[in-house]
Amino acid sequence: MAEMVRAAVLVEPGKIEIQEFSKPSLAEGGLLVKPIMAGICESDKHFYKGESVQYAGTPRETFGPYPAIPGHENVGKIVEARHPRDRKITDFYGKELHEGDRIIISPDMVCGNCYWCHHSYGFSWCDNLRSYGHIDASVPPHLFGGWSELMYVLPGSHLYKISDDVSNEIAVLAEPMAVTFSLDIAKGHSSLPNEGFTTGDTVVVFGVSPVGLCHLVKSRLLGAGTIIAIDKSEFRLSFVKGFGATHTLNVTKTTQKERNQFIKDLTDGRGADVVVECAGVPEVVIEGIEMLRQGGTFVEVGHFVDAGDIQLNPHRHLCAKSIRLIGQVNLAYTGIMPSVNLMKANQDKYNFNKIVTHKFPLTKALDGLFQFMKPDSMKVVLYPETSS
Ligand SMILES: [Zn+2]
Ligand SMILES: [Zn+2]
Structure with a gap:
């Protein structure tokens, strides 16, 4: 029987379900990543409520989509990598990536060819922008968000390998800090x-x-x-x-x-x-x-x-x-590692780990989202319960 992967799916506004998908096989250059922590963001709260228009008035204006597997603030471990025949998959800085490496995944995938990709210095203004956490989950291979036991990472994504001295909390805060x-x-x-x-x-x-x-x-x-x-x-x-x-x-x-x-x-x-x-x-x-x-x-x-x-x-x-x-909307993907470095350099002064106030297992995604809406929380994260 095919191996199944559980994920929290925002089926429609106000409705989150735990669904199962078959474990996908990788295309060349792709990765399967097991999320360690996936943040719940202010935008997820809006998407849950149906407030889903983003980039209004630009060529990349979107609504939803529903269904989607949310989760765009992701730190995870590579569990499978399908390197192209002639080279290894590398991160944003050219470091080779291998199974077992811990990485931050930039939410935004840009085309590299449009006017904005050529002129906007790494800011995610691309006309053909796709963002993890906001991709139609009804389309295979489905697993394009961090609120899942596995994430399917497409070739060309911006990935950042992190060293052992970066805590998972700092890594999961890199995306909001990059904003x-x-x-x-x-x-x-x-x-x-x-x-x-x-x-x-x-x-x-x-x-x-x-x-x-x-x-x-x-x-x-x-x-x-x-x-x-x-x-x-x-x-x-x-x-x-x-x-x-x-x-x-x-x-x-x-x-x-x-x-x-x-x-x-x-x-x-x-x-x-x-x-x-x-x-x-x-x-x-x-x-x-x-x-x-x-x-x-x-x-x-x-x-x-x-x-x-x-x-x-x-x-x-x-x-x-x-x-x-x-x-300003969104972040500079050039700002992910500088944000990690900034937090690392100042962690004696500020306890960044403390900003993650709540951790919920993936199957309790809705409880996590409700906790995030309460006044007594800062960053709330989800993690898959499976240990592999
Ligand atoms: Zn966010
Ligand atoms: Zn582009």
Whole structure:
């Protein structure tokens, strides 16, 4: 009888099932990887709820798909490799990959041939983008997400071999940490006086679940001064004090006016130098812009799915204060290993392993997802129970 592989399948919005698939045979250049940890991401929460439009208005606009095996934040062990006859499969940096190696798998597969692949320096803007965790699971070989006992890794995927001194927790956080290249972009704008993101700046981070937390700690490591975290979860707000937040504001206990005044009081009435929006709540964009100083930088990374519209006054919100607006979705795949290295170099100061607050067996994927939606969690990961 064919060997079967279990996976958690998001069949349709609101419905996750454990399904079995036959173990696929590998095409040349492909790998079978056993996930060690597969993260549950904010986007998975949206997909579960049916909020599934991504990259709206671009050639790669997608909805869903359903069914899909979620899981795009993956660290796993290679259990089978089908090397081409004339060469070995290698990772992003040319290191040979073999059975038993531990790897991080970049979620995004790019074509390498389109305009964006040629012009966008490794950012995943490809017209023909395919992403693990978001591929139709009804099509063989099915196993294109990390919420599975085995993952089918296609030739040409970006893979990163990791050494023994990288914990599984740091490896599984590499993807959300790589999203923080939005702050590297902001840094790049600071060649002009008082623009971008410079040393000692006051930074506000809206929403400090894992992606917000990653932005918070990254801004600390890039030299921010005062950092204010804003969230509705007391657990998350006290958690981020251990990762560089100097002040916290709970939205359930303060009014917008009070929060705005708090930031003004901290900045001699000027407003924040940088606001990073990671809450994914459309109205927060306006609140965040209101908090900025003149010429401040607004970094928008929270809306990786379409969560609706807001009303914006172009004069008041964009021109009057001459704000700089950086909108960014997804990550730079060139940023995966630098993110690992950044966390490794600072792990004496910050306990990154602690960010993974909950681990659920794969068959309890739905419980894991519900835990992730609760205010008392940071990164929640799934792992397959089978030991091989
Ligand atoms: Zn993610
Ligand atoms: Zn492309």
